[in-house]
Amino acid sequence: MELSGPPYLGAAYYPEDWPLDQIDDDIALMLEAGMNVMRVGEFAWSRMEPREGEYDFEWLHLVIEKLGQAGIPTILGTPTCTPPAWLAERYPEILVMSDQGRRAGHGGRRHACPNSPVYREHCARIVTRMAEEFGHDPRVIGWQIDNELFPAGPRGCCCPVCHAKFQEAMRERFGTIEALNEAWGTHLWSQAYQDFRQLPIPRTDVRHHPSLLTAWMCFQSDSYIEFAHAQAEILHRLATQPVGTDMMPTGALNYHQMHRKLDVVQFNHYNNPENLWQAAFWMDLCRPIKKAPFWNTETSTCWNGGVTANGYKPSGFCRANSWLPIALGAEANLYWLWRAHWSGQELMHGSVISSCGRPLHIFGEVREVARGFRAAADFLNGTRVARPKVALHFSGFAWWLFEHQPMVNGFRYLDQLLNGFYRPLLQAQIGVDVIDPAASLEPYTVVCSPFLPALDEAGLRERLLPWLEAGGTWIAGPLTDIRTLDATKYRHAPYGSLEEWAGVTCRYQIPGEPQSFALRWRDRSISGGSMWYDGLEPHHAEVVATYADGPLKGLAGVTCTPVGKGQLLLLGTLPRGEDVREMVLGAGGYRAAEATPNLLVVPREGPGGRGLIVLDLGNQAGMLTLPQPATDLLTGRRHEGRIEVAPYGVMVLRY
DSSP, X not given: OOOXXXXXXXXXXXXXXXXXXXXXXXXHXXXXXXXXXXXXXXXXXXXXXXXXXXXXXXXXXXXXXXXXXXXXXEEEEOOTTSOOHHHHHHOGGGBOBOTTSOBOOSSSSSOBOTTOHHHHHHHHHXXXXXXXXXXXXXXXXXXXXXXXXXXXXXXXXXSHHXXXXXXXXXXXXXXXXXXXXXXXXXXXXXXXXXXXGGOOOOOTTSOOOHHXXXXXXXXXXXXXXXXXXXXXXXXXXXXXSOEEOEEOSSSSSOHHHHGGGOSSOEEEOOOOGGGHXXXXXXXXXXGGGOSSOEEEEEOOSSOEESSSEEOOOOTTHHHHHHHHHXXXXXXXXXXXXXXXXXXXXXXXXXXXXXXXXXXXXXXXXXXXXXXXXXXXXXXXXXXXXXXXXXXXXXXXXXXXXXXXXXXXXXXXXXXXXXXXXXXXXXHTTBOEEEEOTTXXXXXXXXXXXXXXXXXXXXXXXXXXXXXXXXTOEEEEOSSOSOXXXXXXXXXXXXXXXXXXXXXXXXXXXXXXXXXXXXXXXXXXXXXXXXXXXXXXXXXXXXXXXXXXXXXXXXXXXXXXXXXXXXXXXXXXXXXXXXHHHHHHHHHTOOBSSEEOTTEEEEEEXXXXXXXXXXXXXXXXXXXXXOXXXXXXXXXXXEEOSEEEEOXXXXXXXXX
């Protein structure tokens, strides 16, 4: 559905917790704030089905009707994150079980097993009834399945149903137990199995085999994806609106696999001033998954909190945080929540208005954002983010593999990816698509694949070589192509294919903790490597940097090899951010504009014209050099040359 008006600006609304005669007062304040969408229903199962088989949607019809009359459409959530007490009491087998064999109790959320056939049946029933009631209601513009799907606890659900399903999944994958033993190398420590039924639940108090742990957590991811897809199938059959599920900033669930059967990517985040820039990474991941613009379905207006408030945000943060998803390709930004709860586990969380109905201090910023959305609507609707030439791989499989074998003390996959690669490019205004290994490589000139241990994921190995030969530049490593899909090393070489493709031999490998070693570049400058060190002996590769000290002194740390019309840059270590940036620029990446590192500069283009959306991510003034004169649609002012952007300032500049 193409937007004809401004982007959606809204919030999560919980009328089930309030007297229904209060709706009119809420709506009046929503209109004053400039809200044009509300998200309703995601936790309201006990209100929709107070007793098994007895349904009450009258209150929900009233809410949707009143919102619709005010010109505020609804995003409707399926309530399967919070099963009612009668369901948990009557069918305790639906509750998740810890790796220690303890069932969860009623009283929280995300405490039901995604594989329980009993729970699946009850979820299908409530979703079916909701779709029959609201699936053709024009005032409902979309569906959110469940809420923030995520494995429960450190091992997900470990109930007998999940255990048996995992064992069967391994049987389907390997065929014979001998094949599993061979793939995982289980004869070490006498861990070989005689039957799939011997595969254990991986308990947190046992030092389990990393191949078992990785397979188990990937199975947990698959289970929640299957759970969401089962609901999507019902909604696609009975409803006409687009379907999504609100994802969190984590690799615990595979984004690409999740959205194969969904229509719109939905994303929740709660970044603070010190890490607001990290939200851009996830939006650069959300944007390329689907052609349709994504929805930022949750973020805070001010502080976060449960029964304690935390994370106060300074003046202007709400403005920049609200524009951030829109700049990067979203068509919706929703706050959590509209009216603060008056009870419960999150009654201290920030909101748009207080629990007693009084606008919070950020109410004026919310209105300012709404005015800006309206002022820039034609440009936003008529343009899209200009397609970046650079892609950065992010893998859910790598997330779980590194979780259970981090390889270097202190290594955290996401932290290294963000700080080692993404942030240097972000600060240099080099646009990036963050892509799954399953995504097409064809749109990109440069693909960066650091810390991508298994190239066989989604058949990437077979697709890389033709793309390289056709002219692409691949920046690979460190810690890339070093593991099989069974989370084991290769036995013939440190890499699966990289020695052959790069024309090198990896002589030695040294972990980068607690000592680091320096690189000498072709221009004779010296800078540090970090984290991991592969000593490369080139055969038909050009040396870009050699180790300047330590046991690898004289061996190559970075090489470049022609592959057909393209080239492969192999990183034996993680260079400084400045060196990563220069490699990407030299390979064909480009800056959107010359700007200070605290600014986000996003080029937009389309039938509605060309221009930039610019915002400050660091609560400090920034400088931008415009490539050509432009008009700020938020103020009407004309700008050219070098201009200043205020702290947490936002500019929508049309050429």
